[in-house]
Amino acid sequence: MTERVLTGITTTGTPHLGNYVGAIRPAIAASRAPGVESFFFMADYHALIKCDDPERVARSTLEIAATFLAAGLDTNRVVFYRQSDIPETPELTWLLTCVTAKGQMNRAHAYKAATDANVADGKDIDADISMGLYSYPILMAADILLFNAHRVPVGKDQVQHIEMARDVAQRFNHLYGQGRELFVLPQAEVEEDVATLPGLDGRKMSKSYDNTVPLFEGGPKGLKDAVARIVTDSRLPGEPKDPDGTSLVTIHDAFATPAQRDAFRADLRAGLGWGDAKQRTVELIESHIGPLRATYADLMAHPERVEAALQEGARKARAVARPLLDELRQAVGLRAMVAVVSQKKEARAAHAKLPEFKQYREADGRFFFKLADADGTDLLQSDGLTEGKAAGAWVKRLKTEGSAALADAPVRLVADRAAVDAALSALMAAQA
Numbered sequence: 457m458t459e460r461v462l463t464g465i466t467t468t469g470t471p472h473l474g475n476y477v478g479a480i481r482p483a484i485a486a487s488r489a490p491g492v493e494s495f496f497f498m499a500d501y502h503a504l505i506k507c508d509d510p511e512r513v514a515r516s517t518l519e520i521a522a523t524f525l526a527a528g529l530d531t532n533r534v535v536f537y538r539q540s541d542i543p544e545t546p547e548l549t550w551l552l553t554c555v556t557a558k559g560q561m562n563r564a565h566a567y568k569a570a571t572d573a574n575v576a577d578g579k580d581i582d583a584d585i586s587m588g589l590y591s592y593p594i595l596m597a598a599d600i601l602l603f604n605a606h607r608v609p610v611g612k613d614q615v616q617h618i619e620m621a622r623d624v625a626q627r628f629n630h631l632y633g634q635g636r637e638l639f640v641l642p643q644a645e646v647e648e649d650v651a652t653l654p655g656l657d658g659r660k661m662s663k664s665y666d667n668t669v670p671l672f673e674g675g676p677k678g679l680k681d682a683v684a685r686i687v688t689d690s691r692l693p694g695e696p697k698d699p700d701g702t703s704l705v706t707i708h709d710a711f712a713t714p715a716q717r718d719a720f721r722a723d724l725r726a727g728l729g730w731g732d733a734k735q736r737t738v739e740l741i742e743s744h745i746g747p748l749r750a751t752y753a754d755l756m757a758h759p760e761r762v763e764a765a766l767q768e769g770a771r772k773a774r775a776v777a778r779p780l781l782d783e784l785r786q787a788v789g790l791r792a793m794v795a796v797v798s799q800k801k802e803a804r805a806a807h808a809k810l811p812e813f814k815q816y817r818e819a820d821g822r823f824f825f826k827l828a829d830a831d832g833t834d835l836l837q838s839d840g841l842t843e844g845k846a847a848g849a850w851v852k853r854l855k856t857e858g859s860a861a862l863a864d865a866p867v868r869l870v871a872d873r874a875a876v877d878a879a880l881s882a883l884m885a886a887q888a
């Protein structure tokens with residue numbers, strides 16, 4: 457079975473070196489594994505939760521998409537799309553919202569961190585908290601469940617959200633699945649061996665700490681200037697240095713082979729100056745990302761090419777999402793009326809095709825019945841009976857007992873026995 461791997465990137469910033477090493481590069485590498493079907497998307501609906509600057513959201517979406525493409529993402533192997541091009545996502549979000557416990561959302565980390573901060577500041581507990589932030593995990597669950605992803609590579613801070621997606625999937629399956637698994641239960645995948653890159657100051661590299669090394673922004677000079685600002689100790693060239701735990705070495709190592717790592721450490725211990733060490737690090741990083749820069753610049757200059765790639769991705773994504781959503785709508789009872797009407801019509805049509813008994817009374821006062829085929833051909837004719845009730849009773853017996861009652865019945869065949877038998881057994885089946 458092919459395994460489906462899915463991940464999203466919130467489009468609020470310009471990709472930096474930490475994003476490249478921690479998320480983009482490993483995602484592309486993982487997408488090349490055999491037996492894996494990858495879905496990567498720009499989480500621009502999620503961006504609206506944190507960012508109300510339209511230009512920033514639009515620009516970030518382009519930059520992140522162009523980065524993935526420049527870094528070698530193969531759109532023939534990976535379904536690569538923009539979240540907001542998939543109308544099935546908000547549609548599913550609502551179905552999931554209706555089966556998600558509010559209490560569970562109260563415990564979501566992002567929401568709790570915001571309420572805790574409000575309380576600590578003496579503000580109203582929900583001050584400045586939007587429903588978007590509150591429901592964030594449900595939108596994320598919809599992203600994942602819509603494609604029945606098995607594995608979701610994320611950072612540690614997102615693991616709780618995947619667990620919430622599992623919970624809501626389980627609940628939905630239980631409520632509406634009628635024994636079927638409508639949703640696959642996804643598994644979070646935290647890559648332990650992927651480096652979380654430290655920033656210039658040694659804390660985690662993050663836009664919010666303003667300590668990032670740019671990936672493509674600013675060109676080779678931008679990279680060089682940022683690396684020059686990495687904080688080191690004040691040891692002079694010639695003095696032995698302790699390479700362990702320094703930002704510079706960790707950033708270097710993210711691009712180095714084991715042999716290059718060992719050599720770098722040995723040289724620092726032997727007194728390599730920080731300036732030279734930084735120069736070596738810039739050259740190493742440049743040797744990896746330099747060749748991608750031209751492609752990136754080309755894509756940024758031709759956003760319509762990025763757009764075309766995302767549209768093609770959306771088409772593939774929706775080909776998977778739409779049929780599932782149609783099934784889910786049926787499951788929860790959102791159904792077209794015509795389906796109900798046509799079921800009735802079918803039932804009527806089936807009924808109309810049955811043979812039919814007709815009862816009547818002749819001018820002499822006697823009661824008769826006859827059996828006609830669906831197309832009106834007479835099959836069976838009764839004798840004249842003095843009691844209407846008796847005629848009715850015979851009709852009833854013939855309908856319920858079929859040909860078994862023929863021997864006793866006051867009737868004569870007006871068609872072959874085979875046709876009469878077939879008609880009576882059709883009526884018996886319809887009775888049942």
Ligand code: TRP
Pocket residue numbers: 462463464465466499502595596599600608609610614
């Ligand atoms: N919330 C994720 C983040 O900020 C991004 C994201 C949105 C995502 N939807 C997702 C990640 C679905 C994985 C799967 O990192």
